[in-house]
Amino acid sequence: MQTADVTRQLARWIVDYPAASLPQPVRREGLRTVVNWLGCAIGGSPHETVDRALDAVRLFSGPAQATIFGRGREVDALHAALLNGIASHVLDYDDTHLKTIIHPAGPVASAAFAAAELMPINGADLLTAIILGIEAECRIGNCIYPDHYDRGWHITGTAGVFGAAAAVGRLLGLDSRKMTWALGIAATQSSGLREMFGTMCKSLHPGRAAQNGTMAAFLARSGFDSSERSIEAPRGFANVLSTKQDYGEILEGLGERWETSLNTYKPFACGIVIHPTIDGCQQIRTEIGDAVHRIAKVELTTHPLVLELTGKRTPKTGLEGKFSVYHSAAVALLHGDGTPSAFTDAIVADPAVIALRDRVMATADRAMPEESVRIVVTLDDGTVIERHIRRALGSVERPLSDAQLDEKFRGSSNPVLGEAVTDDVLATVWRLPTLPSINGLAALTIPARN
């Protein structure tokens, strides 16, 4: 593998790739990515994490250039990228590139949408830029995953900044030299520690990646230069932040193999390892109906990682509930729910949920794949119901349908914008490739003042 010129080759491809060549299925998956991301951003927008970030940055904000979806047009484009990136991630409900655990849209779409409100860009060009940004992001992620992640880097932040720079650089029409600089300015800002998981800084990572990548592209446009070998140089990104470097993952099959096609959307608002359990418990609920109130015990068999990450026996808060496979199983059986309403403080403290949760047992078994689960429910009359979930709903093999994406979008957006406006936003975002600009779509997401 020729590694002399990785950054320049990637930059040239981002600049030169003809939009007309984008395969229709890739364009369609890119659109599904945008629909899912926008719903997450609107749904997360009232979260206190967003409140606090906005409270801090409002003092420094420039003109009201771009929309904080679900809130209003009140900050400059850099800060809008930051806040939408935070909001889209804060409910743990966003998209996942399962090969790297990158959440691709948070950094890339948050950056590209904010930049697009600054200039005359139509929806089709915006979508192309987002898809190319996701390619840059996920390919750079593939190059260094898993060593980079294992060392402690939150890869959505560290790789996301490249994707944001690429997408905004494409929107700005940078030439390939300036695109190389934009990637370099991104590289030298790449950051985000996994130690922050469980705190507000986890959502800061995609937000700052969006903001910093946007600034990288604008700096490059103004002639601010950087190394042109920022990814592959001995003291560049891949060598400094990872022990593994597979540059073929970045350069091979550009325009043929599409990481965007591998993007997935969470049906449930929690870590991906609990998804098989929720999926299976929902299926059992559908099968047994009211008998969920007569469950004597629930036995789960999972890969050990599932219990390591989500083995919290007695969660006290909604956030802790996301790290409890016991709570998640109980609420899926009792209410059929895995959406954000399954992870509120109130539902975690609900006596009926707690009573069932305490009858859930889990056994770790290395023979069980990480993406699978075996569930055995025993009723008080001795009846046994079993489910073996190999791949959960929302995986590449069992993707959410467009209708399921719509349902998820409504669940996130209805509480913020109401049903009528939500329907309007949803219909409009699906028409993104035909919109002459995105200003109307952005304006639709602003709630009427009370």
Next chain:
Amino acid sequence: MQTADVTRQLARWIVDYPAASLPQPVRREGLRTVVNWLGCAIGGSPHETVDRALDAVRLFSGPAQATIFGRGREVDALHAALLNGIASHVLDYDDTHLKTIIHPAGPVASAAFAAAELMPINGADLLTAIILGIEAECRIGNCIYPDHYDRGWHITGTAGVFGAAAAVGRLLGLDSRKMTWALGIAATQSSGLREMFGTMCKSLHPGRAAQNGTMAAFLARSGFDSSERSIEAPRGFANVLSTKQDYGEILEGLGERWETSLNTYKPFACGIVIHPTIDGCQQIRTEIGDAVHRIAKVELTTHPLVLELTGKRTPKTGLEGKFSVYHSAAVALLHGDGTPSAFTDAIVADPAVIALRDRVMATADRAMPEESVRIVVTLDDGTVIERHIRRALGSVERPLSDAQLDEKFRGSSNPVLGEAVTDDVLATVWRLPTLPSINGLAALTIPARN
């Protein structure tokens, strides 16, 4: 060494340390640091690196809250921190903590001054905050140096963001929990690759560290939380970004051993390893006077690292001249100069300088310490003049006097502000500890409109 609580203990010290306890010599060295930094920022302010950064960020800037020294009050405090941090570093003329090669003031003072223009802060409190910020920055640097630097991190960026957060957090009066968060938000933004040396991104690092550290402190004030073990946790800063962690360097002797006291100021506008050569050549010039025009050859004996870093035989530009010990020796002998005017494109192309440069030879010798040089000058009549420089002017052992700092300040500031205004700025900044606010000082640095 107890490592359970490194971040919390450091945060508590930054919050609680009584300003009245600061030893007078430490306070004095802190003031010298500010004087040197302000001169560098003013001198660097017309540089095209600053022009391009300002061109990019102006579009997004909030209200004109803080001053870009040497330019004007035209951007918000976050962007002023960025631009002053860039300007203070761009001439390679700033301060150096020799134990870690951190340039301490760029991130810390740029952040603290910009924040201080936002609120009623007197000069004494500002100086205290800067000194405490430098302690946080350099102690964290000591903890991980040299492994962290050797791996490829530009430590002025990676450690600088902590110092900026600490200084601004102190100005904001954060309690110790929020200061812990501010350090955590800094940790998860820590970045800057050595691959960027020789490009505009090298100066971006202290600028972004100043900006990101400032934002970390404001986010923490607004209740935006982070891990409270961001430095020492298994997936925290020190473990993810370094193979060496010596937490005693952070916690031991807080308030007794002061890194600020070890700060040094460059008499010459180039990398520190050439300084002994310039110093020695200037001494020889003073000794031989006009005979500099009769030099037949110049023989340097240096540590191999000096030639590795600055062995450029035929520099073409001013920037390349900074990486040529040959050019530096020639211009010091001919003109006695090591200031920014010794590293312009014109002087590097000057035939007289080139003619002497081509008569300079250098020999690497492992027995010669990095901070030393032996210089043998032979005149055309066979006369031999020798100098052995053990420690250059500007080192801890041979610090610049206050008068030499003044001379350096004037050399940087006169071309930007003129002599009369420069004298006024210089007199005012020395009185920092007695100023009721810094707004007057900041305003003085704005050139009259032509």
